[in-house]
Amino acid sequence: MEKSLMKGNEAIAEAAILAGCRHFFGYPITPQNELAAYMSRRMPQVEGTFLQAESEIAAINMVIGAAAAGKRAMTSSSSPGVALKSEGLSYLAGCDLPAVIVNVQRGGPGLGTIQPSQADYFMAVKGGGHGDFYKVVLAPSNIQEMVDCTYTAFDIADRYRVTVMILADGILGQMMEPVSLTKPEQKPLPAKDWAVTGKAGRNRNIVNSLYLSPEILEQQNIIRFKKYDEIKKNETRAELYKTDDAEICVVAYGAAARISKNAVDAAREKGIRAGLIRPITLWPFPNKEIFDLADKVKAFTVVEMSMGQMIQDVELAVKFKKPVNLCSRTGGMVPAPEQILESIERSI
Amino acid sequence: MNRSILLAGFGGQGVLFAGKFIAYIGMLSGNEVSWLPSYGPEMRGGTANCGVTISKTPIGSPIVLSPDILVAMNLPSYDKFEPAAVSGAKIFVDSSLISRSPERSDVETFCLPAARLAESSGLKGLGNIVMVGKVIAETGLCDLDAATEALKKTIPPRKTDMLEKNLKALKVGMES
Numbered sequence: 001m002e003k004s005l006m007k008g009n010e011a012i013a014e015a016a017i018l019a020g021c022r023h024f025f026g027y028p029i030t031p032q033n034e035l036a037a038y039m040s041r042r043m044p045q046v047e048g049t050f051l052q053a054e055s056e057i058a059a060i061n062m063v064i065g066a067a068a069a070g071k072r073a074m075t076s077s078s079s080p081g082v083a084l085k086s087e088g089l090s091y092l093a094g095c096d097l098p099a100v101i102v103n104v105q106r107g108g109p110g111l112g113t114i115q116p117s118q119a120d121y122f123m124a125v126k127g128g129g130h131g132d133f134y135k136v137v138l139a140p141s142n143i144q145e146m147v148d149c150t151y152t153a154f155d156i157a158d159r160y161r162v163t164v165m166i167l168a169d170g171i172l173g174q175m176m177e178p179v180s181l182t183k184p185e186q187k188p189l190p191a192k193d194w195a196v197t198g199k200a201g202r203n204r205n206i207v208n209s210l211y212l213s214p215e216i217l218e219q220q221n222i223i224r225f226k227k228y229d230e231i232k233k234n235e236t237r238a239e240l241y242k243t244d245d246a247e248i249c250v251v252a253y254g255a256a257a258r259i260s261k262n263a264v265d266a267a268r269e270k271g272i273r274a275g276l277i278r279p280i281t282l283w284p285f286p287n288k289e290i291f292d293l294a295d296k297v298k299a300f301t302v303v304e305m306s307m308g309q310m311i312q313d314v315e316l317a318v319k320f321k322k323p324v325n326l327c328s329r330t331g332g333m334v335p336a337p338e339q340i341l342e343s344i345e346r347s348i
Numbered sequence: 349m350n351r352s353i354l355l356a357g358f359g360g361q362g363v364l365f366a367g368k369f370i371a372y373i374g375m376l377s378g379n380e381v382s383w384l385p386s387y388g389p390e391m392r393g394g395t396a397n398c399g400v401t402i403s404k405t406p407i408g409s410p411i412v413l414s415p416d417i418l419v420a421m422n423l424p425s426y427d428k429f430e431p432a433a434v435s436g437a438k439i440f441v442d443s444s445l446i447s448r449s450p451e452r453s454d455v456e457t458f459c460l461p462a463a464r465l466a467e468s469s470g471l472k473g474l475g476n477i478v479m480v481g482k483v484i485a486e487t488g489l490c491d492l493d494a495a496t497e498a499l500k501k502t503i504p505p506r507k508t509d510m511l512e513k514n515l516k517a518l519k520v521g522m523e524s
Contacts, residue, residue, distance in 0.1 A: 004501065005371055005383065031387055114387065175410050176368065176383035178375050262408030337408055 015150035022048035060088030070195025076102035090129030094209025098157035107332035115332025116170030238286035246275025263340035356397035357421025362476035374402035481521020
């Protein structure tokens with residue numbers, strides 16, 4: 001397919017439609033507005049539903065409704081808006097419903113700034129709702145990957161009946177790059193025989209997260225975590241860049257990772273054998289890939305557009321075998337390749 | 349061809365569109381390209397700018413801090429970004445909107461009354477494309493055929509009536 005220039009926000013929207021998503025519920029917030037705006041234009045053309053809800057909380061609850069009916073549904077927002085959706089995310093997990101949510105991160109805490117950030121790592125990976133549950137978190141690093149991750153997100157969601165979050169940021173949402181919207185071949189997915197679609201001719205289905213008996217709820221949670229084990233085994237993704245002979249390994253995701261690649265190349269030009277491991281799934285985290293490198297490298301440098309959140313997972317993965325350093329910008333600031341290069345040089 | 353291009357002006361001058369046009373020129377000539385707009389609150393009624401990177405290799409940071417090509421379409425943008433350009437940069441100034449002379453002597457500055465040229469050619473509002481035409485002529489970014497192809501990609505199919513006007517503006521810039 002011919003490539004065209006698309007903004008990340010629009011690329012996700014079009015990919016969602018090509019993935020068969022016909023129900024989008026959102027509420028405006030910068031820097032993800034182009035996503036909802038695109039949906040408002042396109043959904044009527046494909047006989048889908050675009051609905052601007054009265055709030056972020058309403059939007060995620062509409063997603064719960066559409067997902068319970070067995071439809072591919074999606075919402076998108078940016079940091080403070082995603083925080084508002086936390087309750088709904090927990091209910092989606094408790095009901096074992098497939099859904100896709102996009103967070104185009106901006107600087108926080110509070111209302112913060114509309115400039116790009118990666119400070120929602122904890123919220124995406126560790127929290128974002130009460131109770132025992134995880135979301136699959138995908139972290140694209142360029143606009144083509146925004147498209148590819150969207151296709152993957154809907155498939156993972158349907159395969160395992162989980163919520164998948166695409167964790168982007170203001171740079172990835174706003175920038176344009178050439179993209180091809182070609183869809184990979186669709187692998188068969190399990191039938192949605194649990195969906196509430198009207199009980200004519202069958203027993204009724206119930207979608208619910210309320211289990212008053214602790215014995216039953218415990219079993220439900222144990223079953224759900226067996227599913228998470230399957231996801232860890234099958235869906236963990238990471239890109240290894242020049243790590244084969246690396247003495248310093250940078251760990252970064254999303255926009256920070258693409259900038260880090262420049263720094264890795266610059267370090268190599270200076271004779272420093274640098275490499276990069278880029279988690280594409282932040283949950284499940286590529287623990288093994290990082291641990292395997294811990295014996296080979298002298299140190300790790302974690303590059304994040306936050307005060308240091310993913311670094312905790314890197315430290316856990318490295319198991320204190322090697323030093324783990326932080327190269328950080330926060331509050332909407334973006335690291336320059338030179339800053340990352342300095343950090344690599346300091347790690348030697 | 350590695351280029352870091354910054355286009356800046358008032359919101360509504362078509363700076364972002366001109367940037368997308370240049371990005372398509374880069375893409376169609378087989379390069380990696382990125383386009384990143386400023387999306388801060390200054391867009392509302394103030395300055396708008398976008399950075400375009402054209403590169404043989406995958407692009408890391410899409411943020412253009414030190415352009416080697418700068419297109420300035422208003423005085424605040426010229427004041428802000430003239431000092432940021434690399435030594436030896438080519439700077440294009442719309443002299444129908446900016447009256448001051450260059451402060452730097454280590455860059456090449458091209459002054460062109462783009463908005464006025466567009467208007468006098470019956471192309472009011474296409475000063476942005478006149479500027480791109482001048483950039484193409486002075487930097488050897490591409491030839492007219494390649495620019496025409498890029499313009500066809502940049503203008504949405506539903507607005508093809510705009511193509512002819514934009515092509516005309518492009519030629520005005522290239523020949524001035």
